Amino acid sequence: xxxxxxxxxxxxxxxxxxxxxxxxxxxxxxxxxxxxxxxxxxxxxxxxxxxxxxxxxxxxxxxxxxxxxxxxxxxxxxxxxxxxxxxxxxxxxxxxxxxxxxxxxxxxxxxxxxxxxxxxxxxxxxxxxxxxxxxxxxxxxxxxxxxxx
Numbered sequence: 001x002x003x004x005x006x007x008x009x010x011x012x013x014x015x016x017x018x019x020x021x022x023x024x025x026x027x028x029x030x031x032x033x034x035x036x037x038x039x040x041x042x043x044x045x046x047x048x049x050x051x052x053x054x055x056x057x058x059x060x061x062x063x064x065x066x067x068x069x070x071x072x073x074x075x076x077x078x079x080x081x082x083x084x085x086x087x088x089x090x091x092x093x094x095x096x097x098x099x100x101x102x103x104x105x106x107x108x109x110x111x112x113x114x115x116x117x118x119x120x121x122x123x124x125x126x127x128x129x130x131x132x133x134x135x136x137x138x139x140x141x142x143x144x145x146x147x148x149x
Contacts, residue, residue: 024113026091028112036109053067057090
């Protein structure tokens with residue numbers, strides 16, 4: 001009824017809701033991203049992140065695109081797709097929250113990306129992903145031996 005009367009305040013204004021998208025062709029440094037997610041993301045320095053979702057890649061995992069799915073402070077990072085080594089290591093993540101500081105969030109995430117000429121890290125704190133490479137086959141894809149063979 002308020003909308004019809006022209007009295008409605010959009011939720012984006014009333015609650016300070018906004019979103020921002022990070023896109024990059026560079027993969028994330030797993031150690032820097034892990035530290036950011038576990039120590040900084042929920043600090044309030046970037047506003048209150050209510051939801052984050054999208055695709056990301058980590059240096060050292062050249063065949064896997066990950067899925068970042070976050071609601072509140074609960075985040076999941078899991079494999080989403082297998083790609084060729086020539087495939088893009090794109091990041092495409094959206095963050096939705098209240099009173100977001102988009103510029104600060106972009107700067108912090110950009111600091112987690114690999115830099116040109118940087119050596120891959122020796123360690124990766126993210127959990128191991130059970131994936132099959134593009135040349136691997138699953139048990140159900142292997143030909144069955146003929147009976148009696």
